[in-house]
Amino acid sequence: MEEAIKSVLPATASLSPATVKELNLDHRCKSSRISGLDPFVGLESLSLNGIGLTTLEGLPTLGNLRTLELSDNRLTSGLDVLVGATPRLEVLKLGGNQIASLDALKPLCEFRRLLNLDLFENPVSRTNGYREKVFGMLKALEELDGADKDGRELEEEEDDDDDEDEAEESDEDDELMGKLNKSSAYGKMSAVEDDKSNDVAENEEEGDEEEEEEEEDDELFPRIKSGSPNELIPAPHPRPTPAPIPERRHIGPTQKNVFSSERGSNDSNLDRN
Structure with missing residues (x-):
């Protein structure tokens, strides 16, 4: 066993064995009796499963030990x-x-703090009234072979507690996801509202532009109202201003004589010809 102890404690080799709280030698050696544990006086948990023990002789005094595992050995008595x-x-x-036999268990009645005992797959567990008798012997016992006095498996209750914890965690995750989805939805709604606001602003701008264009058209094409919808008609072209009539001048006698002499001269020339 000494070699097995050294193999599992390489990292603590420089420490005092008295400071070691937990030691596990499961299936690491084959020994019919316990040895090499005297320095480990501070142990609180010791596991010696499956190492071939036939006796508990050699176990040192371990005043702080709370948990001892001796499963899958060849023990028949000596408790x-x-x-x-x-x-x-x-x-x-x-x-x-x-x-x-139940008699092999009688030394355990001296324990005032023994809460959990496992005798699973021992011949004694097939004794008639086994559970009631063991609980009657060990007054502090709360769990025998993984179940309480009423036969309820405590591991299942622990699993139920784990399931409840997982369900609570799942509910918390669902609630968180719901909040995230709501936040995302609000963000999308806000984006849609922003788009709508932008569309309204663009429509208002387009409306203002159309009104300005209509005002410009009204300046060029006056609107007339009738029973039918408003129609645009071209404005009448402005009438041209008539040219001023030249002022008639009075022809005096002198001018008349001139015209007459010229006309007479022309007539005489025609006669000659």
Whole structure:
């Protein structure tokens, strides 16, 4: 066992064994008895599953030990060793051993703090009235082979608690996602409202431009109202201003004589010809 202990504690080799709180040697060696644990007086949890133990001799006094696992060994009796070595023991795992009688369990009555005992797959577990008798012997016991006095499996309750925790976490996740979705929806609605506002502003601008164009058209084409919808007609072209009539001058006598002499001269020339 000493070699197995060294193999699992390389990182703490420079530390005092008395400071080690937990030691697990499951299936790491084969030994019929316990050895090499004397320096580990501060242990609170010790696991020696499946190492071939046939006796508990060699177990040192471990005054702080709370949990001891001895499953899948070849133990048949000798549990009285535990009473003096582990006075504060609360959890004892003996599943898969060869304990056959209730008498072999009587030394455990000395424990005042033993809360959890596992004797699963021991011959004693097939004894008539086994559960009632063991709970009657061990007054502080709360769990035997994973179940309480009423046979309710405590692991399932723990699983139910885990399921409830998972359900609560799922509800919290759903609530968070709902808030995110609402926030996203509000963002989309806000974006739509912004688009609508932009469209209204653009329509108003287009309306203002159309009104300006209509005002310009009104200046060129006056509108007339009748029973029919408003129609645009071209404005009448302005009439041209008549040219001024030249002023008639009075022809005096002198001018008349001139015209007459010229006319007479022309007539005489015609006669000659």
